[in-house]
Amino acid sequence: MLNALILFGGVSSEHDVSVVSAKSVIENIPSDKYNVIMVGISKDGRWFRYSGDVANLPEDKWLEDTAGLTKAVISPDRNDHGILVFEADGVKTIRIDVAFPVLHGKNGEDGTIQGFLQLAGIPFVGCDMLASACCMDKVMTNTLADAAGIPQAKWLGFSSYDYGKNPAEYIDRAADYLGFPIFVKPANAGSSVGVSKADDKEGLAVAIEKAFREDSKLVLEEGIDGIEVECAVMGNEEPVASVCGEVVPCNDFYDFEAKYVNPASELHIPARLSDEKHEEVRAAARNAYKALGCSGLTRVDFFVRKSDGLVMLNEPNTIPGFTSISMYPKMFAASGLPYAELIDRLFTLALEKWEI
Numbered sequence: 001m002l003n004a005l006i007l008f009g010g011v012s013s014e015h016d017v018s019v020v021s022a023k024s025v026i027e028n029i030p031s032d033k034y035n036v037i038m039v040g041i042s043k044d045g046r047w048f049r050y051s052g053d054v055a056n057l058p059e060d061k062w063l064e065d066t067a068g069l070t071k072a073v074i075s076p077d078r079n080d081h082g083i084l085v086f087e088a089d090g091v092k093t094i095r096i097d098v099a100f101p102v103l104h105g106k107n108g109e110d111g112t113i114q115g116f117l118q119l120a121g122i123p124f125v126g127c128d129m130l131a132s133a134c135c136m137d138k139v140m141t142n143t144l145a146d147a148a149g150i151p152q153a154k155w156l157g158f159s160s161y162d163y164g165k166n167p168a169e170y171i172d173r174a175a176d177y178l179g180f181p182i183f184v185k186p187a188n189a190g191s192s193v194g195v196s197k198a199d200d201k202e203g204l205a206v207a208i209e210k211a212f213r214e215d216s217k218l219v220l221e222e223g224i225d226g227i228e229v230e231c232a233v234m235g236n237e238e239p240v241a242s243v244c245g246e247v248v249p250c251n252d253f254y255d256f257e258a259k260y261v262n263p264a265s266e267l268h269i270p271a272r273l274s275d276e277k278h279e280e281v282r283a284a285a286r287n288a289y290k291a292l293g294c295s296g297l298t299r300v301d302f303f304v305r306k307s308d309g310l311v312m313l314n315e316p317n318t319i320p321g322f323t324s325i326s327m328y329p330k331m332f333a334a335s336g337l338p339y340a341e342l343i344d345r346l347f348t349l350a351l352e353k354w355e356i
């Protein structure tokens with residue numbers, strides 16, 4: 001048996017998604033091979049080993065189950081190779097063979113926890129510190145994609161400090177260079193939090209203020225009129241791409257409401273593309289995965305532009321949603337890999353990578 005650490009929650013605007021993802025992951029871990037150790041991080045950054053019912057993860061009910069909570073942290077000391085649990089009668093070390101940070105967004109998907117696990121010498125599922133950080137920050141991702149010659153929307157990035165010096169100049173430059181509509185996004189966020197579509201200069205100024213509430217750095221992009229297509233990629237040196245999926249947002253774009261609240265958004269697996277276009281997206285997904293230095297897993301999202309069929313990168317998600325209805329596990333299921341086998345493969349890839 002291997003001790004598998006599942007990290008969930010986190011100090012992130014996507015905390016509430018993480019606890020639901022983690023519940024699904026835990027319920028699908030092959031129990032004949034892995035012994036699950038749960039460690040939850042509250043929204044205000046407290047760490048606990050949780051030994052209660054996994055059904056309590058959604059809506060943070062696990063934090064009310066105080067009998068199941070014990071303060072615990074990952075030890076940076078490689079000889080511990082695991083977590084330190086602060087029991088009433090002293091500190092106990094639990095060895096961890098492999099970890100899965102089922103954390104979305106800031107402080108979980110952005111290289112911070114990955115760097116900590118690397119320091120601790122604990123193999124973990126997903127991208128390493130560098131790729132996680134590069135894929136989290138949309139300025140970095142877009143810069144790397146440009147350098148690799150990967151087609152994407154025209155874009156501009158700037159900080160709140162620079163914008164504050166002369167907002168009108170930035171608004172004019174964005175309008176001239178990108179044209180409307182313009183998508184405004186915090187450089188570091190996720191789940192569409194802080195993302196807006198602006199149709200004119202007034203709307204752009206409002207959208208920029210909103211995005212700055214999430215992050216001090218922004219990306220503005222030309223609006224692409226395209227089909228939103230996602231591809232699940234898994235692997236280290238030789239990544240494999242799943243069947244692609246397509247999302248049809250029920251709102252003007254795939255905002256938070258269309259993603260998680262309103263069930264009217266449509267998901268199609270496989271995506272409604274010609275066979276040739278489908279293969280083109282899969283190849284583009286593997287290519288972007290490699291160019292961005294990904295390993296373990298990443299969901300790579302694209303637009304297929306309606307006017308000419310150009311396959312354009314939207315963004316990589318290094319720890320995509322993992323709920324039972326999330327695209328990543330569903331796309332692999334449609335490719336012949338059921339959820340439990342997918343999880344086992346991801347752990348195996350983690351152990352192989354960190355053995356090298």
Ligand SMILES: Nc1ncnc2c1ncn2[C@@H]1O[C@H](COP(=O)(O)OP(=O)(O)O)[C@@H](O)[C@H]1O
Binds near residue numbers: 224301
């Ligand atoms: N350049 C763009 N053109 C058209 N739609 C976009 C563009 N950028 C983002 N969107 C829409 O906004 C959604 C959220 O943007 P995205 O970059 O994926 O941010 P997040 O990391 O929050 O998921 C996308 O799923 C898409 O519907």
Ligand SMILES: [Mg+2]
Binds near residue numbers: 315
């Ligand atoms: Mg997205």
